[in-house]
Amino acid sequence: MNLQHKNMPAFANEQTYDLFAPEALANSYPLFKRMRSEDPVHYSEALGYWILTRYRDVEAAVRDERLSSNRTALFINKLGSLDVKEIQNFLDMTSHWMVDTDPPEHTRLRKLGNPGFTTRAIESWRSIIQNTTDRLLDRVQNQGGMDVVSDLAVALPGFIISEIFGVPETDRANLLEWARDIGTFFGAAGGSTIEMAELARKADKAAVNFCALIRQLIEQRRRQPGTDMISLLSVAYQEQGFNDRELPFLCMEILNTGLLTTTDLIANGVNALLSHPDQLQKLKKNPTLINSAVEEILRFDTSVPFSTRIAKQDLTIGGKNITAGSIIALGFGPANHDPEKFEEPEVFDITRTPNEHLGFSSGIHFCVGAVLARMELTICLTTLLRRLPNLRFDPDKQAIPTKHSNLVLKGFDSLRVKFDACLN
Ligand code: HEM
Structure with a gap:
């Protein structure tokens, strides 16, 4: 597919919206609000993307069969002058990922993942999540402070998904690094050729190493x-006579998509709660509100503010003519703050009902790991509030939002908190 974004449409708005300016990285919602009211279907010359910020447009776009999730052309486009061979292994992997395919291939791949998400498997995750959270908090509980990102949010989903997949402890640090390298290139909105070449090579190398490890574990x-997800999927594949070559890619997709997304959401969730002491108190007084609090975190500050699609044909959205091959960024984050859909969208309300947010998207690509992600957030936040009395921001240390040009992910590099130490 030939991407059109280098050719700026003649009617493009002069207005620029810098999604990666420091103030937007610190808080993107005022910028999203401006975009939604001034130019809700905006062509960003800087990114070469169309950006949708209205709930109704994003909701319609995830169901629009004229839009493709096959991002191969987008990945190649990011390379600039770099040879496509440099990311051959990365492309080989993502072309087998459900998140990157359209029906009927998508329908087939999604079905292949089902045996890993049985009710029995899901129930077994509860104790893994609780034990992992407790183990991580044991390390910091008597210190009176921690970095939510490095002490908890990075390790928690990594350890949990490794347990679920039965990844040996010795390989877990590598796995986290590879997932980061893959995720960084996957979501990168662009940058200098040198920067992109570096990210691309790292992602390609990570795909090779990741695949080798998974093949070894499958064998x-x-x-x-055992009872781990690799065993469950592997048995189902053999029983149903599926092509074995695809199994490592499916495992890699589930492992990858569940890591950075959850890390970022844990940090965004802690930040939202500590920034709204009235809501924090409400939750502490009534812990049964945790489920609706998690939904509100997904709405208020999702870790996946955007996903991308490619127009398969010429089409019109919100009165704008979009040509075949254009990249379209669907703003889940901006849509979640659309006043046409949510009453007082800038208010963080852990009892909000209804709350039809797009934190996990909607339609055929609705997040496969939503059950796991919700369980992780619920157990992690409940345990944090129960075990760390008087949890509060560290007044001496500024929270550091992730500084990157990754459109897809949004979180923190550092979020320091304090609590009353429990010496036991
Ligand atoms: C808080 C954490 C998470 C958030 C905010 C999140 C968000 C999303 C979103 C927005 C999509 C749709 C992307 C699109 O439409 O292009 C998606 C898809 C997906 N997610 Fe998640 N996710 C999270 C955690 C997880 C976990 C824990 C797993 C796996 C264990 C997972 C696996 C997947 C997969 C495999 C897809 C692709 C589904 C498809 O294309 O049919 N996610 N996620």
Whole structure:
């Protein structure tokens, strides 16, 4: 597919909206609000993307069969002058990912993942999440302070998903690094050629190493099946006579998509609660509100503010003519603050009902890991509030939002908190 974004449409708005300006990285919602009211279907010359910020446009776009999730052309486009061979392994991997495919291929791949998400498997995750959270908090509980990102949010989803997949402890640090390298290139909105070449090579190398590890684990589980997700998927694949070559890619997709997204949402959630002491108190007084609090965190400050699609044909959205091959960024984050859909959208209200946010998207690509992500957030936040008395921001340390040009992910590099130490 030939991407059109280098050719700026003649009617493009002169107005620029810098999504990566420091003030937007610190808080993007005032900028999203401006975009939604001034130019809700905006062509960003800087990014070469169309950006949708209205709920109704984003909701319609995730169901629009004229838009493709096949991002191969987008990945190649990011390379600039770099040879496509440099990301061949990365492309080989993502072309087998459900998030990057359209029906009927998408329908087939999504079905292949089902055996890993049985009710029995999901129930077994609860104790893994609780034990992992407790183990991480044991390390900091008597210190009176921690960095929510490095002490908790990075390790928690990594350890949990590794347990679920039965990844040996010795490989977990590598796995986190590879997932970060893959996610950084996957969501990068662009940058200098040198920067992109570096990100692309890292992502390609990570895909090779990741795949080798998963193949090795699959072999091992074939000889000695357990109750982990690799064993479940592997048995189902053999029983149903599916192509074995695809199994590592499916495992890599589930492992990858569940890491950075959850890390960022934990930090965004803690930040939202500590920034709204009335809501924090309400939750502490009534912990049964945790489920609706998690939904409100997903609405108020999702870790996946955007996803992308490619126009398969010429089409019109909100009166703007979009040509075939254009990249369209669907703003889940901006849509979640649309006053046409949500009453007082800038208010963080942990009892909000209804709350039809797009934090996990909607339609055929609705997040496969939503059950796991919700469970992780629920257990993690409940345990934090129960075990760390008087949890508050560290007044001496500024929270540091992630500084990157990644449109897809939004979180923190550092979020320091204090609490009353429990010496036991
Ligand atoms: C808080 C954490 C998470 C958030 C905010 C999130 C968000 C999303 C969103 C917005 C999409 C749709 C992307 C699109 O339409 O292009 C998606 C898809 C997906 N997510 Fe998640 N996710 C999270 C956690 C997880 C976890 C824990 C897993 C796996 C264990 C996971 C696996 C997937 C997969 C496989 C897809 C692709 C589904 C498809 O294309 O049919 N996610 N997620």
